[in-house]
Amino acid sequence: MTDDIATAFDHPEARASAAGGLPDRLSLRDFVVSADIGAFQEERGATQRLRFNIVVEIAPLPAGLDDDVDRILSYDRLIEAVEAELAGSRLNLLETLAEGVAARILAEPQARRVFLRIEKLDRGPFALGVEIVRDAAALPIAGAGAPCPVVVYLAPEVAETIDLSALLDRYGSGPDPLILALGLPPGTHPETRPATRPDVVTEEARRRIALLAIEQRAWALAARDARLKVVATRTELDWALRHGRAAVWAPSKIVLDTPGAPLDKAADGWALALWLAELLGARRVVAHGTVTIPAGSRVPVERA
Incomplete structure (x- = not known):
């Protein structure tokens, strides 16, 4: 898995030289947004910058694509997954945010596996972050929502x-x-x-x-x-x-x-x-x- 992560975030040239056939992928690099997030009281009510790097392994493109954007998993869907998760309830943990974004992406029919890195850029002269890998095949089957009370x-x-x-x-x-x-x-x-x-x-x-x-x-x-x-x-x-x-x-x-x-x-x-x-x-x-x-x-x- 460590090699997979390194390859996922590596430059395409390094990826192309890897042994074995690797699936196609879609990527969103260095996407920076501001959000109110964090477990500490000093983080509440103040936005901080988050940097997202996302790589999605995708199923083979359908035959007869005909240059039709509606038939693929587009870059916009990755951005929308981030924005939709941040628009929900305020979160304390990057881990929770990462899980939510990954789940939204893997709900797309073409997505097979997602590599996700999120970093806080304003907590010091460094970047603090998390990295996760999630596989669509390992997702639990979605159950019914909570009943109406x-x-x-x-x-x-x-x-x-x-x-x-x-x-x-x-x-x-x-x-x-x-x-x-x-x-x-x-x-x-x-x-x-x-x-x-x-x-x-x-x-x-x-x-x-x-x-x-x-x-x-x-x-x-x-x-x-x-x-x-x-x-x-x-x-x-x-x-x-x-x-x-x-x-x-x-x-x-x-x-x-x-x-x-x-x-x-x-x-x-x-x-x-x-x-x-x-x-x-x-x-x-x-x-x-x-x-x-x-x-x-x-x-x-x-x-x-």
Whole structure:
């Protein structure tokens, strides 16, 4: 495999002299984009340059090509794979980004194997990166997506007193998985936490404090019934949906990492619940407590 990697990224002259017949390949060299990526706090909210080098081994070109671009795997598809993966949720790891880009490329009918190198160019006077090799023949067979859930929102005034066992029995008996979403408890507006001067608390701090306050409620609620699982990432959420586990949403990571999330409404648990329902294509949203049902929601909304 090491020799394969060296050959893949080597100059075509070296590749041509290699022993044995090598498959045709398509390449994208030194493609540089800027992205918000990284696991460290200092990397959040600031773009940095990423350099992509991609080599794709492809099936033999079809007979009678007739100079028709629609019959081949084009260079544009490689660029689109990178751009589409970066346009999704914010990522912490280059490894995750590489896996996603490789999977998109190998979904193309002509692609057989992909060699991918991604480097960060702005973390120092050097390049930091990862290299992966993925084979289309080794990909797992794609299964069905996560089922459409029912999102149940518990307004602050009912979350503490609701009969949780009865609620889970009611919604858990249906065919659709259940996600519980919560709002801020009364008297815990972001401006009052932490105990410091309000004029020095930044907007980002207010958002994070509000989201963390909702997460505290999620953990407290889950502790009341063993059937509940707190979910903080999209992976955890999809797992819970596929396995029929009733979930309580801890919103910080998904809200902060998803482009287009309503960050200006981080203190509004009802707005976040509606956004999550639309993001997941929920079957419906059920509101327990006092809420204002918006007009034009893409997901059916009903009061309990």
